[in-house]
Amino acid sequence: MTEELIQKGKLAKEAAHFLSFVETTEKNRFLLGLSAALLEKIPEILTENEKDIQIAKAKGMNANLLDRLRLTPARIEAIAEGVRQTSQLPDPIGEVLQMWKNEVGLQIGKQRVPLGVIGMIYEARPNVTIDAAALCLKSGNAVILRGGSDAFYSNLALTKLVQATLKAYQFPIGCVQLIEDTSRETVLALMKLNRYLDVLIPRGGAQLIQSVLNHATVPVIETGTGNxxxxxxxxxxxxxxxxxxxxxxxxxxxxxxxxxxxxxxxxxxxxxxxxxxxxxxxxxxxxxxxxxxxxxxxxxxxxxxxxxxxxxxxxxxxxxxxxxxxxxxxxxxxxxxxxxxxxxxxxxxxxxxxxxxxxxxxxxxxxxxxxTDGFEFGFGAEIGISTQKLHVRGPIGLNELTSTKYIIFGEGQIRE
Incomplete structure (x- = not known):
């Protein structure tokens, strides 16, 4: 286990605790600030993205993968709009889904809570960096990102922008972190970071997803290929x-x-x-x-x-x-x-x-x-499309990044 993973895992755990009780208004203020920062920093983001593009071209990356990697002003504007829309969506955390009374008079409720710390492993799609950051934070989760090496400069620039915005709004930087070591050894270690991660979400091609399913000990939400x-x-x-x-x-x-x-x-x-x-x-x-x-x-x-x-x-x-x-x-x-x-x-x-x-x-x-897209479905954005049946299915938006707990109100009842 690398020192980088352990340190970021600890920061993420602390941030997840902070996010579990932060007010919705504060989360929305941060998201609006992030949306504005993306628009303000378009030239700087494009400069870093161009570094990735040039390296990818030198490696012979095909046109379709280059298209996934490339950012444009219009694409960054769309990403920023997704963040803004996410700020306008209802906060799922704290929502009581059901409430009933049992035979001895206990009031039993089922309430949405964050998953905790989410790990994201994804390929050369820098938009995922922002989509994941926005959705995880709004749903009360910290996230550790591990993007593909082909998008290293883009992901690093976007993560620095997110963390600068976190600081500006007095959120811990552990809310959103990027694993900068893109070696295979580090990604395999991330898949086994059970002490700090609550769930792992891979997003990419069939080979990446299968690798995560084969090696992860952390629970996985599988996002599938699309034939x-x-x-x-x-x-x-x-x-x-x-x-x-x-x-x-x-x-x-x-x-x-x-x-x-x-x-x-x-x-x-x-x-x-x-x-x-x-x-x-x-x-x-x-x-x-x-x-x-x-x-x-x-x-x-x-x-x-x-x-x-x-x-x-x-x-x-x-x-x-x-x-x-x-x-x-x-x-x-x-x-x-x-x-x-x-x-x-x-x-x-x-x-x-x-x-x-x-x-x-x-x-x-x-x-x-x-x-089939979180933005088109009205989710603001998405982390991926789940093709499995547990824990979620389809576009993974805010509600899909939550779990539940039972809340029980009594008046001194004891079990016979």
Missing amino acids: CHVYVDQHADLEMAEKIIINGKCSRPSVCNATEKVLVHEKIAKDFLPLLEKSLQQEQVEIRGDERALTYLQQGKLATEEDWQTEYLGPIIAIKVVADSDEAIAHIHQYGTKHSEAIVTKDYGESRKFHRQVDAAAVYVNASTRF
Whole structure:
């Protein structure tokens, strides 16, 4: 266990105790101050981010990962807006979810409390540094961040900005800390920091998440990969379906809620696939399809078994023609990652069937998978998308960063 981890673990424990009883108004003042500081320091943040970009380019990082790493004025403004929105959300801490009286007259209540100290391990996405800081602090949790080495300068600059704001508002700097040692040994030690961490949240690709699941002794909230499907039913509005797929695939291909696979009912494949192909070609998206899909397409490679399993995170999409919704749902059950799945249909019965039978964190009818996002769901921001069922599922916002305790009021009762 490194000295850095132990020291930061101690500071985080002390900060978590402070945050467990700090007033909501004080937390909101800090968040508004952080939002303003982000906007004020855009040039400085971009300078540090450019260092990471140049190093990544020299290493040969591909364009999709560079897109995740890159900050722009618009992206920083969006991050700042997320922080501001988080300040406007109800504080979950102290909320009494239930209250009842038992047979001997005890008043028993169930109340939201912070998780405590949260560890975040994430890859080259510097926005996570601020999202995690804002959400953890508002929900009364301290956080220890370990970002990817590719975003080192960006994460360091953002953490220093957060800590300067913490000091300005008289919060302990242990509320938000960054592990600056990016070695494998340190991250493995962080996964076993049970003495100080209450929960660990990994956010990144399948390899990172699997590594955390394999090595962590700290309880883990798994955020999953997104092999997301859109099923175009025989009763779909084809123009709507085309727009939903293009948005899902092309608006930002490098993110986990991007559409990776399209399943098309055989009765509309002849009419729909040429329409979709034209739009995909305009967006320079490579198409891979099964044998039936390729008969309706002018270009495209034959999809392999590996294609159906792959989260591309780039300008590639795979298409399969199916006999009906049963085959589509079976395909999703076999290859989906329980992240986000969508159906496009005007048939209410088919939409209800899809909602009931598809097992995923978010299931859409006639909408893009790109909406699976804490900001879009009204959470202000998110720490990640949980694809497991315990302790939370879907976008991890404020409420998902809490636990509960029972509060009991008596009048001298003793148990017989």
